Structure formats: C-alpha cells, structure tokens
Amino acid sequence: MDWPETWDRMAAFLRSVSQTLPQKPDAILVVSGHWETAVPTVTATAQPPLIYDYYGFPPHTYHLRYPAPGSPALAAQVQALLTAAGIPNAANAERGLDHGVFIPFMLAFEAADIPVVELSLQHHLDPAAHLRIGQALAPLRDRNVLIIGTGLTYHNLRHFMGQDRDSDALSHAFDAWLVAAVCAPEAERTTALKQWEAAPGARICHPREDHLLPLMVAAGAAGRDRGVQTYRDTVMGKALSGFRFG
Template structure:
C-alpha cells in the first residue's frame, strides 16, 4: 500500500473575515428587498473558504467585558438581545455546539501574549453570532466559540488581541468579526442626505485603509477616528472593533472588500484577509 502523502493531507490556512450582521433578526422578517443583498452575501461565505473549518471563533459587537473572555460551554444558549421584533424571531434556533478545548486554546494564546483572559462557561451566543451564522453556516455543524470585546474600546488593544490569535488559522479555525461599517442607529432608519453622504465617505476611507500593507493598515485602523465622518458613522465604535481583531489576526495578508451595498441610504461593506 502506498504511503499517504502528508502534503496532500495538509489543510490550507483559513482566511479571516469581517461580516455585517444586519439589524437584529432582519434576515428572518418580512422586510422586502432591504436586506436581500446582504443575506445573499452571507449565504455565499462558506463557499469562499479553502475547506470546511474545524471550528469558528466569532468576535461580535454585542459583548463587552473588562478582559478578553471566551465562551467555553459545550452547548451555549442563544441570547435574543434585540427588542421590539416579531414574536417568531425569539424562537429562532442555531444549535451549534461549543468547543471548550478551543476556548482554552484562545485563552492560553492571549495570556502568552501578555493579555489577561478568561473563560465563561455560562455565556450564550448573542445575535451578532447566531444571526449571521444562520445564513453563512446554516447547518450549524461547526463548533463555535465567541470572544468578547474590551470595554475600553481601544483599537490598538484589539489589533493585539487579533495578532495573538493568528496561529489559530493554521489549525483550520476560522476567525470572524461581525459588526457594521456604519452604526449610527439615530440616523440609520432616517432618510438624511448628510448621514448618507457621511457613510459613503467613511466606507471609502475604510476600504482604502484595509487594502494597505499591514503596517499602514493597522496604523490607519488604530487612528480610525481621524477618518472622514468617522464619528458620524460610529458615535460609539463597538460595531467597528471586531474589524480590528480580524485585521490583527490577518498578519501580513492583504485585505479586500468582498461585499458593498447601500441599505436605507447607508453604505455598508464586508472585508476578507488571506483569501
């Protein structure tokens, strides 16, 4: 019997992704056309990967803690952390299992990089996790762990956190950040030419920043507040910071915009690194 070829058995490194997660459970409501393009993009994500991941690590804009914290339960619940939506959206299910051993690995990598970290066996998945994954990985057959953002919202720290976790990609673990490139809820639902134009300005800046070589890219992201219309688009930056983690985990890989759309007048994008 011929020997197995170890090169052929080696899995390719996973890319890292920043995905828009929409507004609440928007993809599962009767909301004609508004979110269709984003839903179609999310459904296409798994087909862009080199192979099926062994696990997924998600950083959502909906969980903040005083130190990096990782879900470590075997069967995390779902947190329906949205309000005022139809009753059926509180019955949505995404039965992906957790991955305690991956949670421990994440915690150890962060600690080895000098970043205090801990596990939380009780925390469930917020809608920044399960809503986009219901489209991107609808079979719920890949273990998932979630990593929190830091309450200080320091972009440089979140880039460091991502860099500390970059080696997971070589272990066939897919790192995803979910948020929105525009997240001013006061203006999102309002037809306002000024905020619409601001979203286009910031989105164009962000797409250019992501395409830069890694040192310049990370410097631009660290100083994102200096970008055109930055604070109009993000009065508070928790929905942008998952992108910082993803960019840190990208290492020297090039970033590309993989989705762009206008939703309710606001420009929105998704990005991938290492595809």
Template sequence: MTASGQPFAASAPHPHNSEQTAQRQPVLFIPHGGGPCFFMDWPGTWDTMAQFLRDLSTRLPRKPDAIVVVSGHWEEAVPTVTASAQPALIYDYYGFPPHTYELKYPAPGAPDVARAIRLLLQENGLPSAQDDTRGLDHGVFIPFMLAFPDADIPVVELSLRTDMDPQAHIAIGRAIAPLRDRNILIVGTGMSYHNLRHFMSGSPTTNQAAQDFDTWLATATCAPAPERDRLLTHWDTAPGARVSHPREEHLLPLMVAAGAAGPDQGQRIYADTVLGKPLSGFQFG
C-alpha cells in the same frame, strides 16, 4: 476536541509550506444585519446581504474545525471566551415579531478551543477570562444561520474589551492568529456603519459622511499591513468617522480581524447600500 474529533493543541509547532498556506483559513469581517432582519418580512432591504452570507462558505478553502467569532454585542473588561459545550442563544434584540425569539442555532461549543485562545493570549501578555454559561448573541447566530446553516461547526465567541482601544483589539487578533493554521476560522461580525439614529432617515450631510467613511475604511482596510494597522488604530480621525460610529463597538471586530490577518492583504468582498447607508465586508487571506 475539534470538529474532526482530534484533540486541539494551542501551541503545537506548525510548519509552513505552500500547501499549508493554501489551506490556512482566511479572516473575515462581515455585517450581521439589523436584529433578526433576515427572518422577517422586510422585502428587498436585506436581500443582497442575506445572499452574501449564504455564499460565504464558498470563500473558504475547506470546512473549518471550529469558528472563533468576535461580535459587536459582547464587551468585558478583558477578552473573555465562551466555554460552554452547548451554548444557548441570547435574543438580545427588542420589539421584533414573536417568531424571531424562537429561532434556533444549536451549534456546539468548543471548550478546548476556548482554552487554546486563552493560552495564546497569555503567551502574548494579554489577560483573559472565560464564561462557562454565556450563550451566543444575535451578532453571531443571526448571520451564522445563513452562512453555516447546518450548525455543525463548533463556535467560540470572544468578547471585545470595554475600553474600546483599537490598538488593543488589533493585538488580540494578532495573538490568536495561529488558530488559522489549525483550520480555525476567525470572524468579526458587526457593521461598517452603525448610527441607528441616522440609519433610516439621515440628512444629505450625514449620508455624505457615511459615504466618506466607507470609502476611507475600504482604503485603510485594504492597505498593506503596517499602514492598515496604523490607519485603523486612528480610525476616529477619518472623514465621517463619528457620524458613522457614535460608539465603535460594531467596528472593533474589524480591528481583531485585521490583527489576525498578519501580513495578508485585505479585500472588500461585500459592498451594498442598506437603508440609504453604504456597508462593507472584508476578507484577509
């Protein structure tokens, strides 16, 4: 069932007109911060990002019936969905104050939406799996505690693929794009820059590489769809790419979001400098 109490049909015909297009949910790629950063005494560092997340729901045409989220913190051999009706939380961060391991986000799951995702993937020739016990990792519940604080919208998490193939992740997004027309919000959460070794103490060279990559990423993500997908597929050839992402798991949720965007143009909706590094967030549609 959806949040409105109606059964969810994955492949039901959905006619398109201007009113329905206006009501279609956008696709988002948002930063999720560093561990439980928004719930600690870290003056000034994360304030702009926190406010961006608090304001995020104002960008939506209406309250979603469910949210499908791809986090940089879950990888499986094939795309895998959470199928629990009441997902627990996974406190997958380490060395933080004790109170951050007591944070709560009791959003329900949506097993029917999980089934719909798998059907859409199957219809596009993509294998999938489900996990009936896995909870939501901190790449989901930490930003959602700010963006959707009532925890009353069902959440299904969709994994990355362990092979890190950007083209495959764009294809995953393209397959699940019809969910947008059924009032399902698709969100990728990660970080546009994710090099922990250099995050707080980079040299001028690494700082410039981070800036070069952020500039390239904004241009690529906001390009018309065919060019956008081509550029993102070859993201690792961009200036500063591997300095910004020694491993790309925090960038790949953007690929899923771009695939789900279809022809919708991207726009940068968040830009900030955190711990000396530029960070960006994007919206499609």
C-alpha cells in the same frame, strides 16, 4: 419600506460565505459587537444557548434556533495564546451566543455543524488593544480555525432609520476610507485602523465603535494578508462593506 428586499443583498452575501472558503473550518472564533467585558473572555460551554438580546421584534424571532456546538478545547487555546502574549483573559462557561453571532451564522453556516466560540470586546474599546488581541490569536488560522468579526461598517441607528443626505454622504466617505485602510499592506493598515477616528465622518458613522472593533480583531489576526472587499451595498442611503483576509 420593503424590509426583506432592503436586506436581500446582504443575505445573499452571507449565504455565499461558506462557499468561498478554501476548506471547511474545524471551528470558528467570532467577535461580536454585542459582548463587552473587562478582559477578553471566551465562551467555554460545549452547548452554547442563544441570547435574544433585542427588543420589540416579532414573536417568532425569539424562538430562532442555531444549535451549533461550542468548543471548550478552542476556548482553552484562545486563552493560552492570549496569556502567552501577556493579555489578561477569562472564560465564561455559561454564556451563549448573542444575535450578532447567530443571526448571520444562520445564513452563513446554516448546517450549524461547526463548533463556535465567541470572544468578547473589552469595555475600553481601544482599537490598538483589539488589533493586538487579533495578532495574538493569528496562530489559530494555521489550526484551521476561522476568525470572524461581525458588526456593521456603519452603525448610527438614528441616522440609519431616517432620511439624512449629509449622513448618507459621510457614510460613503467613511466607507471609502475604510476600504483603503483595510486593503492596505499590514503596517499601513494597522496604523490607519488605530487612528480610525480621524477618518471622514468617523463619529457620525460610529457614535460608539462597538460594531467596528470586531474588524480590528480580524485585521490583527490577518498578518501580511491584505484585506479584500467582498461585500458592498447601500442600505437606506448608507454605505456598507464586508471584508476577508487570506
């Protein structure tokens, strides 16, 4: 399999992201599927290191660099908004950015000149709680902070790496459901995402929902803005999508 060609369309999409924004963000708040804590926690270091949280890859991938600054000021704003919403939270002044952040950002924000703060998922992975977190953080959008959720809309690695027509079909059914849900009006979108496990093929596509929940935070922050599907691809038989709000 030609891996670079397999992911070329996704790479092209990521490289186009910054060009589609109405203006350059003052900072980015990002939720990755690779950090879970008991309460929502923000990185609060001015110079976040990188966390090479993957195994068995070529040696050069452990020397990648993404020297974007952090923003203790944004971390404090996030905490203040969560506290005002009655959501317990914390800050971590030592943790850096995991590969769910720096790998896509190396393409999407190549200059690494926008401050980045990462927000954790909660261990319980409750969709309603993550939608509520997003709702609490919505005011950041008016402060020119870009809120991003990274992950994959299909994340069953056992089926991803194998040839399985049944799971291919279920991935397309789930993707169609997800597109309809995300692009629906706010109330309908929120209800659907809370009940995502009832979607066709849901637990085949996401045996564990860590890669789906960052989307919940972004959707919660979207308010009345309807989602728009900005990326669509089929990779190794599996349907993948990307969205933006506003």
